[in-house]
Amino acid sequence: MKKLLISVVLFSSLLFGQSGVKPVDNKLYLKECGSCHFAFQAGLLPERSWVKMMNNLENHFDTDATLAKEDYDTIMNYLKVNSSEKAMNYKRSRKMTNSIRGNQTPLKITEVAYFVDKHNEIPLRLITQKGVGTLSNCMACHTTADRGIYSERAIQIPNYGRWDD
């Protein structure tokens, strides 16, 4: 019975793809990028965005995020291999990729059209409040963001509660 269930899940995920975005599965990436901010999944931006970002770590959103050479290489490679356009079987990666025009190289996940569209109805006060602060603080509301799951069911906005679209 259990085997059957697993096969059904596997089969349907092959047919319909995965729902969220591939969770981060690189320890170095988690440590180096996740110490200052939420470790955004590589599948949230296309390769050209990651490359542009990694080329300017001295000025990473106005902070110094430089890395040792060997760590830089490992992380650059991880981001390239797992970027959004290479993870199109994941729903969020697909939607993010498809909403970015070919001539755009966004550096902020929060400025990608699909992301903007998904968040534009949230009142500013819920974003600027103490427990959240900024839209890039995924875990503040998406309780399962670290597992790559951004579904509505897992949203819990501080001082507001669940969010219904």
Next chain:
Amino acid sequence: MRKIAIAIMLVFITNIFASQFNPIMQEYINNLKTEAKKENSGFVDFSIKEGEKIFTTSHIGKKSEKISCTSCHNIDLTTTGKNTFTNKLIEPLSPNKNPNRLTSVKDVEKWLRRNFKDVYNRAGTAQEKGDVLYYINSK
């Protein structure tokens, strides 16, 4: 009487070790001392007190905003800090509270390089790095 003396000795020795750097970190500190001597021939040793000043005073940082080390790491280094720009929590800096701190030269060099830029908008001198490491290590 002898037992008491031994017990006192043991406590004394453990206390010394508690505030000492591990061998690779001590080597790094020694290198900083050599560098500090080159910067200033009158250099004697690093200072916890000077480190405290570096850690607690505010400056216009890389983001053109007034900031100090304590903006993210708090005044009390045994407490959990919070990145003031991203709201990400930061484990305590105090090696007494968080024994992983100040154990890896690679990590220490990385954070000194980044955070001097972030808070002071320039690289730290060997003297300053040593001072601030002495300060953190005393917590």
